[in-house]
Amino acid sequence: MYTEQVMDHFMHPRNVGEIEDPSGVGEVGNAKCGDIMKIYIKVENNVIVDVKFQTFGCGAAIATSSRATEMVMGKTIEEALAVTNKQVMESLGGLPPVKHHCSVLAEEALHAAIADYKARHPEA
Amino acid sequence: MGIYMDNAATTRVTEPVLEAMLPYLTEHFGNPSSVHGYGRDAKRALDAARREVAAALGAKPSEIYFTGCGTEADNWAIRGAAYAKKEKGRHIITSAIEHHAVLHTCEQLEKEGFEVTYLPVDEYGLVSAESVAAAIRPDTVLVTIMAANNEIGTIEPIQEIGAIAHEKGVLFHTDAVQAVGHVAFDLANMPIDMLSLSGHKLHAPKGIGALYIRSGLHIQPFMRGGAQERSQRAGTENLASIVALGKAITLATEHMEENAKKVSALRDRLIKGILETIPDVRLNGHPEKRLPGNVNVCFRYIEGESLLLSLDLKGIAGSSGSACTSGSLDPSHVLLAIGLPHEIAHGSLRLSLSEENTEEEVDFTIASLQEIVARLRAMSPLWPENRKNDR
Ligand SMILES: Cc1ncc(COP(=O)(O)O)c(C=O)c1O
Ligand code: FES
Numbered sequence: 001m002y003t004e005q006v007m008d009h010f011m012h013p014r015n016v017g018e019i020e021d022p023s024g025v026g027e028v029g030n031a032k033c034g035d036i037m038k039i040y041i042k043v044e045n046n047v048i049v050d051v052k053f054q055t056f057g058c059g060a061a062i063a064t065s066s067r068a069t070e071m072v073m074g075k076t077i078e079e080a081l082a083v084t085n086k087q088v089m090e091s092l093g094g095l096p097p098v099k100h101h102c103s104v105l106a107e108e109a110l111h112a113a114i115a116d117y118k119a120r121h122p123e124a
Numbered sequence: 125m126g127i128y129m130d131n132a133a134t135t136r137v138t139e140p141v142l143e144a145m146l147p148y149l150t151e152h153f154g155n156p157s158s159v160h161g162y163g164r165d166a167k168r169a170l171d172a173a174r175r176e177v178a179a180a181l182g183a184k185p186s187e188i189y190f191t192g193c194g195t196e197a198d199n200w201a202i203r204g205a206a207y208a209k210k211e212k213g214r215h216i217i218t219s220a221i222e223h224h225a226v227l228h229t230c231e232q233l234e235k236e237g238f239e240v241t242y243l244p245v246d247e248y249g250l251v252s253a254e255s256v257a258a259a260i261r262p263d264t265v266l267v268t269i270m271a272a273n274n275e276i277g278t279i280e281p282i283q284e285i286g287a288i289a290h291e292k293g294v295l296f297h298t299d300a301v302q303a304v305g306h307v308a309f310d311l312a313n314m315p316i317d318m319l320s321l322s323g324h325k326l327h328a329p330k331g332i333g334a335l336y337i338r339s340g341l342h343i344q345p346f347m348r349g350g351a352q353e354r355s356q357r358a359g360t361e362n363l364a365s366i367v368a369l370g371k372a373i374t375l376a377t378e379h380m381e382e383n384a385k386k387v388s389a390l391r392d393r394l395i396k397g398i399l400e401t402i403p404d405v406r407l408n409g410h411p412e413k414r415l416p417g418n419v420n421v422c423f424r425y426i427e428g429e430s431l432l433l434s435l436d437l438k439g440i441a442g443s444s445g446s447a448c449t450s451g452s453l454d455p456s457h458v459l460l461a462i463g464l465p466h467e468i469a470h471g472s473l474r475l476s477l478s479e480e481n482t483e484e485e486v487d488f489t490i491a492s493l494q495e496i497v498a499r500l501r502a503m504s505p506l507w508p509e510n511r512k513n514d515r
Contacts, residue, residue: 010430013503016502016503034455034470035427036505037505054504054505055505056427056467056470056504057427057430058429062430062503
């Protein structure tokens with residue numbers, strides 16, 4: 001049911017954990033199934049220099065969380081905001097239709113983390 | 125070889141069962157309704173299988189009707205009885221933890237103008253006989269309560285429930301798909317009017333079931349067509365699978381005691397191993413009134429599908445009532461009915477054992493779970509260790 005890329009990210013998730021002193025944190029729940037994801041970002045000069053995640057969810061939720069953190073690492077805030085759940089899914093070789101909603105978690109958590117960063121750094 | 129612990133979903137067809145059925149696909153391929161020798165041959169096998177199923181349940185052969193599956197038996201019993209008794213009344217009583225074969229049939233009847241009471245269960249998943257008594261009204265025509273639950277393995281007090289229904293002149297049906305072959309039935313001496321069973325839960329193939337209908341009770345036929353099954357269930361008989369069901373239920377009944385002893389010992393070893401070595405786990409279902417092979421636990425802070433995927437990578441097959449595995453995105457109605465909050469029901473795991481499992485498999489599963497649960501919890505934003513630095 002899952003592609004090799006999805007299973008690889010599920011078994012060997014990248015960037016799991018938390019950042020001690022984050023610039024922003026976003027935690028969101030999936031309205032559809034109740035799963036939860038939390039993203040921490042460290043921002044320097046408008047660039048995401050570190051990102052970590054924690055996920056309580058299905059295989060697709062864990063894999064898309066992991067892949068999304070990889071895709072925004074080293075990106076500017078604007079570039080990171082342009083990364084969509086669809087791109088994350090595509091880069092993993094796709095997800096079964098019943099699992100599309102899972103990929104939304106990562107996008108929403110990232111946006112929440114960036115919003116938190118902006119709120120905490122109005123000067124940025 | 126993998127470790128198969130999903131016997132509540134389906135079982136392996138065992139060699140003696142396969143051997144018994146194969147000739148009825150090739151040599152003895154006749155249609156039991158035919159007059160010629162091929163047909164007579166097939167009819168003899170059909171009658172013999174009916175006698176075997178009846179004997180295993182303490183029923184008369186004339187009370188056994190073969191169906192396409194357990195789901196069909198449930199649909200037929202409930203709708204057949206409801207339509208046959210609708211002049212008397214249109215109220216049906218069932219429970220909140222029935223299989224969808226029963227629940228969705230009842231929901232359909234509601235759309236057709238029947239009223240259905242869905243009785244709640246206690247924290248162990250037990251339906252109380254008193255709640256059945258209290259729900260019976262003058263227009264109640266049917267009580268349908270499962271013999272054992274497919275998710276949490278709780279064995280219901282069907283003897284008491286049936287007795288109460290009969291006292292008030294109400295029909296009693298039980299979905300015994302998970303119980304037959306594991307729990308003894310003596311239908312001649314039980315207050316049960318109809319009972320559903322399914323072959324693939326007891327080492328016969330998928331796609332064969334049976335409905336027991338007490339003699340003297342007339343319900344509406346469900347499948348209409350030819351005169352098979354005494355004109356009550358049309359359709360050319362799935363003879364090879366019927367022969368398999370006869371063989372499988374006979375074997376299960378002959379070995380019931382020794383199997384139950386062996387399987388419940390494995391079950392208890394697995395439950396103990398999990399509860400004693402992994403923190404924040406709860407056992408779902410009743411501690412004693414449970415099917416010999418059923419283990420159902422919730423691991424807090426993690427989600428069931430990622431647990432199943434991880435087990436599968438180790439070759440262990442189980443199932444979960446988590447929203448993410450249900451297709452409907454709601455956690456199992458059974459886990460919600462026993463009072464679990466969504467996020468705990470989310471981390472459920474069912475491992476259902478058979479007599480083919482071993483102690484080594486159980487021990488390997490316990491060790492694998494320790495490792496998998498620790499890995500997934502380390503990743504979970506809900507794990508208390510991961511919330512220490514919350515602002
Ligand atoms: C309690 C219960 N009832 C009914 C069924 C349906 O049986 P079948 O798969 O033969 O249609 C099942 C199994 O899936 C079950 O566990
Ligand atoms: S995130 Fe809940 S089903 Fe995938």
